[in-house]
Amino acid sequence: MKFHRLSLGFPVVVAAFAFVGAASRAEAGIAASFLAAASPSPASLGAIVSSQAPAAAAVSGTRDKQGACGEGMAEVVGEYCSMVEQTCLRWVDPETKMRCAEFSDDSRCVGSRTPKRFCMDRFEWPNQEGVKPVVMKTWYDAKNACQGAGKRLCTDSEWTLACEGSEMLAYPYGNQRDSSACNIDKSLPEPDEKAIGNPYTRDAEVARLDQRAASGEYAKCQSPYGVHDMTGNVDEWVANESGKPYQSGLKGGYWGPVRTRCRPMTTAHYEQFVFYQIGFRCCGDMAGHIQTAIRKPPSSFNAVIKSVASPAPRRPGS
Numbered sequence: 001m002k003f004h005r006l007s008l009g010f011p012v013v014v015a016a017f018a019f020v021g022a023a024s025r026a027e028a029g030i031a032a033s034f035l036a037a038a039s040p041s042p043a044s045l046g047a048i049v050s051s052q053a054p055a056a057a058a059v060s061g062t063r064d065k066q067g068a069c070g071e072g073m074a075e076v077v078g079e080y081c082s083m084v085e086q087t088c089l090r091w092v093d094p095e096t097k098m099r100c101a102e103f104s105d106d107s108r109c110v111g112s113r114t115p116k117r118f119c120m121d122r123f124e125w126p127n128q129e130g131v132k133p134v135v136m137k138t139w140y141d142a143k144n145a146c147q148g149a150g151k152r153l154c155t156d157s158e159w160t161l162a163c164e165g166s167e168m169l170a171y172p173y174g175n176q177r178d179s180s181a182c183n184i185d186k187s188l189p190e191p192d193e194k195a196i197g198n199p200y201t202r203d204a205e206v207a208r209l210d211q212r213a214a215s216g217e218y219a220k221c222q223s224p225y226g227v228h229d230m231t232g233n234v235d236e237w238v239a240n241e242s243g244k245p246y247q248s249g250l251k252g253g254y255w256g257p258v259r260t261r262c263r264p265m266t267t268a269h270y271e272q273f274v275f276y277q278i279g280f281r282c283c284g285d286m287a288g289h290i291q292t293a294i295r296k297p298p299s300s301f302n303a304v305i306k307s308v309a310s311p312a313p314r315r316p317g318s
Contacts, residue, residue: 068286069119072127074226075286076118080161083111084168084263087306092177098259099185100305103175107168110304119284120154120162123215123228124236132212133234133279136202139248139271142237142280154283156238156265159251160302163231163262165224170261172223172230182221183213184232184253184260196276206276211255231260234279238265246270250278263303 069075085108092099124133125145137145143153154162163172171177179185188209195205213233222228230236231252240249249267253260254277 070284072122073119073284074122074162076116076120076158076162076225076227078116078161078166079113080116080157081109081111081113081168082157083302083304084108085110085304085306086168086170086263099177099257100170100261101177103170105175107170107175109168111302114157116158116161117286118158119286120158120225120227121151121281121283122226124234124279124281127215127281129216129228130214132214133229133281135210135212135234135276135279136206136274137237137279138274139237139246143239145280146282149282151282151284153237153239154281155241156249156251157241158283159230159236159238160262162225162227163223163252167224169224170263172227172262173220178220180220182218182229182232182260183211183255185257186211186255188256191276209276213255231262235266235277237278237280240265240267248273254278265302 087104087106088097088100088102089104090101091097092101121127123129123131125142126134139153146152164170165172169175171181173181191209192205195201213229215233216228218229218232221230221232223230229252232255233252235250235254236252238249238251240247245267246269248269248271249265250269251265253264256277
């Protein structure tokens, strides 16, 4: 049993397969049973999972010279496309078609467009360059931390737009996967789920598995809006706008050999779930600006991936 794959989704892409981003029912069941034994004790999390919560004034700051966003936040203005068609030219793993080595440069919006304007933390929480992002936080932990800083969790559509930009890039830095650009594609040691579930051994096990990089360490891992580490490093909690199956979603992937693209969202993990690679970042509204609500289907069905390779057989449950 490999718990480090719980948040990945295991999609198999054929000629025109749309990612839904959720893990199988079996994985969801494993996650639920794991969580019952692994609810974190705040006193036992230690330095590696400490809140590192900066003061609200330090995070929110005063309005910067660039516009309506506070210090440490990027202004994101653009149109979010509800469904994008992308073509993978080469696969890193042709058998599973999980990681695309190169997408064509002709991403096409085949859904509806929604204007958006908001602020986003440039780095993962605690939004401090040179500091490693926190992990082992539930969706509620993330929501409360953002609210305490005068912000909120990013919605999944906001997160996607901030990552892909107006060109609807597959990765924040372009359409060719680059393992040196972001903290991705690292080999993974086998997690000891019992150690993670035990408050007395959890910190040591999380430290053993840890391969986080300090925020901003990968200079090339920056989106068109100047937001760092959106793919890789740590999975990020977002508000799942469909609300189904949960309010929670995970975007961006982490340091392991997973999808780590702008579009996919993992929806298999409910709000109380915690794991060694899960963190978050915050968003905020601009002064006097009201976001337009987006009506979304009950999944993260937001991209049609075409493959130029021969179709692979569809796996059960994928």
